[in-house]
Amino acid sequence: MSETGSYTVRLELVDEPGELLRALRPIADNGGNLLSIFHERGNVTPRGHIPVEVDLEATPAQFDVIVDALRDAGVNVIQAGAERYSEELTVVLVGHLVETDLSDTLQRFQDCGGASVADVSLSAPAGTDEPSSARLRLVASEGRSADALATVREVAAEKELRVVEPLTEGSA
């Protein structure tokens, strides 16, 4: 019915034994044909994850199942073939980031769907009285960056964080 196409999936793996194998299994299990794996071991993301780029062949239907299966398996999929996570969004958060549980904040951005936290830089000056700042790069699937931004605003408002938003599209 559908023709087989080739896809590139970009994953972020935790640096632990067996992680790569765990990430590849859903591909093979769902009929994908692995073409190449580029394991960027030396290139650790700011969150300590290792980016891996996987090229594979599958039908569009199989590919959708594979991406879902990867996500179900807890593998962080940054970029998946045709569904490019193409819209990037950088925001700066200001406030008591550590005290308000930064990892929960990031997790909730991630959970809003359609967006992924690609990297985080935190600047927390000495002393907890001072507010800290964090710069986040979010990658959202096409057309979803407004949703992602809405989630950022919502979580930030709840935690009394200030959001320095990027200007809306076409403003460079």
Added chain:
Amino acid sequence: MRLAVVGAGAVGRSVLELADEYGHDVVAVADSTTAAVDPDGVAAGEVLARKRETDTVGDDEPAAALSAEYDALVEATPTTLGDAEPGFSHVRRALERDRHVVLANKGPVAERYGDVRELEADSAGSVLFEAAVGGAIPVLSTVADLNGQVTAARGVLNGTANFILSRMAAEGLGYEHVLAEAQDLGVAETDPTFDVEGTDAALKCVILANVLYGGGYTLADAAVDGIADLPGSALELAAEDGRTIRLVGEVSDGEVRVGPRLVPENGTLAVSGTLNIVQLETDHAGRLNISGRGAGGPETASAVLADVGRLPPR
């Protein structure tokens, strides 16, 4: 034209000083407690000296300036929120007398735009307010020239906030430090709330929204966030990524927003110091950028006097 200047702050005084150069006579001038009226034109030098020395402009009551025989009222009293008084009453009085009004005061056109337009409709006088948005920058006249083509506007509209942000970014200094420095330089007022909380920029955006969308906006319709107490670390993180932070006002899709925004470090909007910039999105002309001085006596007075020149003759 014969002008009555109400308000003797930096803008009002500069209008008084420069009117002659533009071929106009100031026949009345008032501050909050006194007035000077002379049908043949007040002596600008004398009034300015008197204001400096005794903080009065003449021996008359302020009301005398409002009832003087002038062609256009220059309203340059301080911007007030809510009912926009006493500026609004000054505008009403002038329009009811079929006189023109040129506003530097943002209050009446930000908070009571509909009321002002209604009064204007019943009057032989016209209302212009170029000086209320972006000081010397010809924003509203450009919008008018573009004849309905402008679909959205955004920009840096507060010089004080911009000075603070650009100093913080350039020198790696903290907010409090730079604010104190700005106050020493006279760039920031002793009470900087209006500027650093984003209110001033928001009023200008509200006026733009009223012009672009035919009225209906007040400050209460704007989502406003300021730059007060923004930590230096936020600017540092932005800089690491080739960006910086500016207090940006946006008027688009019927909404008015003001807040700190990430902009490209060397981008158009990242003007430095006290400069302002306005970007207009248009249907057929693409994007226009106009930058310049958004505040200051002579700068703002130049916008006031340009408006006077645009008024129909009486």
